[in-house]
Amino acid sequence: MGPAAVLSRRRCMLGAATWAALHALPARAGAQLEEPLIDAVRSALRAAVSELSPPEPIFASTDARLHYLRWLTATSDRLRKRMPDWEVRRDFLQTLWYEATRAGLEVSLVLGLIQVESGFRKFVISHAGARGYMQIMPFWTRVIGDGDPGKLFHMQTNLRFGCVILRHYLEREKGDMYMALGRYNGSRGKPQYPNAVFAAQRQWTFNPEADRQT
Template identity: 70%
Template sequence: MTASAARPGRDEALPDRRKCLQRLSVLSGALLFHEHSRAGGQLEEPLADSVRSALSSAIANSAPPVPTFATTEARLSYLRWLSAMSDRLYSRVKDFPTRVELLQTIWYESRRAGLDTSMVLGLIQVESAFRKFAVSSVGARGYMQIMPFWTRVIGDGDPGKLFHMQTNLRFGCVILRHYLDRERGDLFMALGRYNGSRGKPPYPNAVFAAQKKWFFTG
């Protein structure tokens, strides 16, 4: 076979190689979704007085919340949950006091906002992988990737406060509760609104998948 006859075979193979590379690129993007998803699509909008009050109090009060319980059994149930979640979170947050304070605050703020605690844990896993000082390419900050404009709308405009554990978790839970109310209880749509991808499945599905790690039946 001459060189001129051999060229078409090599040329014909190029489109197939391009297709393979394109498929690998799409697959890689899907696999990296969990690490790169951010809540940078939160939009500035009018807030109800109750929402504004809840966010303002988070900025004013820097003390971690202290759970209270009506019965001994309720306290024991919480302690069983805390022990189980601490074991699951160890690989991401090694320091024991930090891990306990983080879980205690997540438990308190999620219940305060009327949210499922396992879902909030799943959202934090997707948003920041439990990194306190995570910052996205558009400036979203902290555990729940809060956009800096929220501190301007609610507080003194200092975005550094979004790295404070309770402030970040209070903001994240209250904002998600706000979106859930706006979507009339539709969690799929509320999560999309939180991420700026309302109506699209990748982000809500990622949160729901991550949530499975944090279910507690004890």
């Protein structure tokens, strides 16, 4: 076998290994439990995840827009090692900000959850079958979506489902985020997962004054 053939074979092996790593690396997700939903809740959740519109931020004032741009710059810098491509990183953060805000969730909390769940890997699948950034169980696409679990690898769809589901659990737990996170992970009442998310959240909390000085 000549040098060119050896090099070609190595490249093919590397490509296969990279694909396998993206799809098979374990995520830290548990298994969200499929629970019966009353029709009103099912309809509300279905409406909340449907009709994905472009995540274009809308600001009530110039100050609000400037705050967002400062957040985007600072958070992008922190995320660079995990997402080296600027356009991918920008689109991800803009969409995450939009979906978290739309669901009434703290953006830093959603970032912390994604760090724990998937390590910011778009195509990861957990041992339980949860998919994507926010590790959504495929049954959710049947319960409140169009039944196509493949769409959970679409960035905005995954973030939309994750934020809507977490908001649903938060309402189920009457505003108790600790319990809501446990329910999201399928480990309700156990401290390991909520504590891990809260610890990760602190890394993504935006402090304008501190970031301006660094």
